[in-house]
Amino acid sequence: MTVNFGGRNADHIGITGYALASCVGTGRGAHLDAITTGRSGLTPCAYPDLPFDCYVGHVAGLESMQFPAGISDFDNRANRLALSALQSDGFLEAAGKMRERWGADRCGVILGTSTSGIEKLESVYRGRTRDDDPLPDDYVMSHNDNHQAVAAFTQKYLGLSGPSYTISTACSSSAKALIDATQLIETGFCDAVVVGGVDTLCLISLNGFEAMQLVSREPCRPCDAGRNGLSIGEAAGFLIVERDHDHCIRLSGMGESSDGVSMSTPPKDGAGAAVAMRAALAGAGISPDQIGYVNLHGTATPTNDTAECAAVSNVFGSDTPASSLKGMLGHTLGAAGAVEAIMCIIALEENLIPGNTGLGELDPDISCDIVAHTRTAELSHVVSNAFGFGGSNCALLFSQ
Amino acid sequence: MTSLRLYLNKVAFSGPDLDSWEKLSEVLENDSPWARSSEWDPSPAILSARSARRVTPQIRLALTVAEQLGDSLGSDAGWVFASSVGEGETLHVILEALRTPDMMIQPLRFQNAVHNAAAGQWSIAAGITGPMTSIAALDQTAGAGLLKAALQVSREDRPVGLVVYDVPMPEPLNAKRPLGVPLGVGLSLSPTAGQDASAAIDITLCREPPTAPSQLASTALQATGNPVCDFLPLLELLSRKATGQVILGLHGGSALRLDVSAA
Numbered sequence: 001m002t003v004n005f006g007g008r009n010a011d012h013i014g015i016t017g018y019a020l021a022s023c024v025g026t027g028r029g030a031h032l033d034a035i036t037t038g039r040s041g042l043t044p045c046a047y048p049d050l051p052f053d054c055y056v057g058h059v060a061g062l063e064s065m066q067f068p069a070g071i072s073d074f075d076n077r078a079n080r081l082a083l084s085a086l087q088s089d090g091f092l093e094a095a096g097k098m099r100e101r102w103g104a105d106r107c108g109v110i111l112g113t114s115t116s117g118i119e120k121l122e123s124v125y126r127g128r129t130r131d132d133d134p135l136p137d138d139y140v141m142s143h144n145d146n147h148q149a150v151a152a153f154t155q156k157y158l159g160l161s162g163p164s165y166t167i168s169t170a171c172s173s174s175a176k177a178l179i180d181a182t183q184l185i186e187t188g189f190c191d192a193v194v195v196g197g198v199d200t201l202c203l204i205s206l207n208g209f210e211a212m213q214l215v216s217r218e219p220c221r222p223c224d225a226g227r228n229g230l231s232i233g234e235a236a237g238f239l240i241v242e243r244d245h246d247h248c249i250r251l252s253g254m255g256e257s258s259d260g261v262s263m264s265t266p267p268k269d270g271a272g273a274a275v276a277m278r279a280a281l282a283g284a285g286i287s288p289d290q291i292g293y294v295n296l297h298g299t300a301t302p303t304n305d306t307a308e309c310a311a312v313s314n315v316f317g318s319d320t321p322a323s324s325l326k327g328m329l330g331h332t333l334g335a336a337g338a339v340e341a342i343m344c345i346i347a348l349e350e351n352l353i354p355g356n357t358g359l360g361e362l363d364p365d366i367s368c369d370i371v372a373h374t375r376t377a378e379l380s381h382v383v384s385n386a387f388g389f390g391g392s393n394c395a396l397l398f399s400q
Numbered sequence: 401m402t403s404l405r406l407y408l409n410k411v412a413f414s415g416p417d418l419d420s421w422e423k424l425s426e427v428l429e430n431d432s433p434w435a436r437s438s439e440w441d442p443s444p445a446i447l448s449a450r451s452a453r454r455v456t457p458q459i460r461l462a463l464t465v466a467e468q469l470g471d472s473l474g475s476d477a478g479w480v481f482a483s484s485v486g487e488g489e490t491l492h493v494i495l496e497a498l499r500t501p502d503m504m505i506q507p508l509r510f511q512n513a514v515h516n517a518a519a520g521q522w523s524i525a526a527g528i529t530g531p532m533t534s535i536a537a538l539d540q541t542a543g544a545g546l547l548k549a550a551l552q553v554s555r556e557d558r559p560v561g562l563v564v565y566d567v568p569m570p571e572p573l574n575a576k577r578p579l580g581v582p583l584g585v586g587l588s589l590s591p592t593a594g595q596d597a598s599a600a601i602d603i604t605l606c607r608e609p610p611t612a613p614s615q616l617a618s619t620a621l622q623a624t625g626n627p628v629c630d631f632l633p634l635l636e637l638l639s640r641k642a643t644g645q646v647i648l649g650l651h652g653g654s655a656l657r658l659d660v661s662a663a
Binding site: 049050051105109114118121122125126128131132133134135139140141142145146147148151152155160161162163164165166167168169170176180183184186187188189203204207208209211212213256257258259260261262263264272275388389390391392 | 402404484485491495497498501502505510512515517519523524526527530531532533534535536538547550551552554555573577605653
């Protein structure tokens, strides 16, 4: 099939490597297994002192990992989570080859995160006994809570010295990071970019979503008639995006928009989401009926799933297969864009449409074709949605 | 070496005693001194007094910069917001709440805790539905913001409003990362030379040390520690309507070389 890229991908930009860690495990194998079986990684939250009960997507074993001695000043949960992904599936070797091929100066690092290493700042704050106590002398903001901290760690750990910055647009952050990586290569500012999405469980996210009455007491059930909120998860996902690679999966279209109406609630018809998805199709020069699967943002809050599905059926019609991965991975916030992009790439590679883990009875108000259980299908093009607070919408289109 | 050409249509500035580009430009042109004379809390005209009270000084500052650019950009424009620390006041309030047993966070506080709170509030206040992003790169946030704006102008062939802002955080955060004074810079950029274009900027990647500011006011502003000040050498050049070269640092060792010429 001939695909018109609308002038895009003249540089033959491909995704040449990826790695991920989430509550279902570390590495491609664990995530393929989760897609195949539909198992959920959500478990009862054991966070000390949390004043309510919920389920979370917790990544086990981060505390006992050995952190690289030379850069131990970056040691925090977010960078440990990043490290667990970076050390899996031969990613370090792939990144090394990338660096050798292009030179460290030509390799950028673009991260997406909402909370970076803020979990450490929370414990430092809580460790202060008096209101006017200063922060401890050995606490360094630039390596921990600052938004750029995980990007800085990744640059150091991988030995890369091209342009680097962090996108922090809440839950669309690391989806947008893939757009910036592509643009850096298209403009010739980089030859390759390591894109990451990292967010850990932390008290701010847990208590903040709880304050908004958006946290479910059970494992979340996207698109279910009885869904009652989200489950927060932690995850890290990294992708290598390089020019001059024809025979790999590529980001063929991308769309962004703003709702412009509310910080936290999309319009009922998901109008902004639809604009982003249409822009992704237009950029790729692909028609809606060529899309084999739509990965929903699908957070399992009552309003968001209905609005998103209205937008999806508006753009693609009501019979394009769609599902949410949040019942499997939880809502991994700023990491969701990159992690779920990788899940879509695995789906493309394996010709699998992931099922909608956690779905019991489909909400009759959900207007698109929700795939309850994973099934095989010939896939050429898939769309992945990521939306965030601030009305920030991003849709990515991956092709093989 | 790749070079991206941008056209500059408008500059915005917001800081204590210097609440417009015209004021800063005059100070720089005359090489006048600057010293902060009073407490200052910017108040964007686009928000009602009631709405302004419900958002942070960070958001109010970003919106005063964005609204200075607003009339130079159409509805097809993209918007890039960049801030080194983002919502520092909200971060502190929430962290303090976590020291109490019930950990109660105000819902409005939480939804405005995100780094893109200012971008989101601007999209709502101005009714903008196009692409908008929010980025950070520690001490090199100004360079990162301009880089992203340049990528978007050139790859998406659309005008872009760039808003770079930082406000000092409350204690004890401030002691760890003092930012001095609230400062914001805005640039209205486009891919083609329109009638409003005041300068052309060619951007290339280099590994040279960043240009330091040289005038009285900009040196004093830079001493505050606010990373927005990375833009001051460029603003010095623009205030003189001069051509020349400025190096703007990026995180990780590279830098942007800006060759400024007449539009």
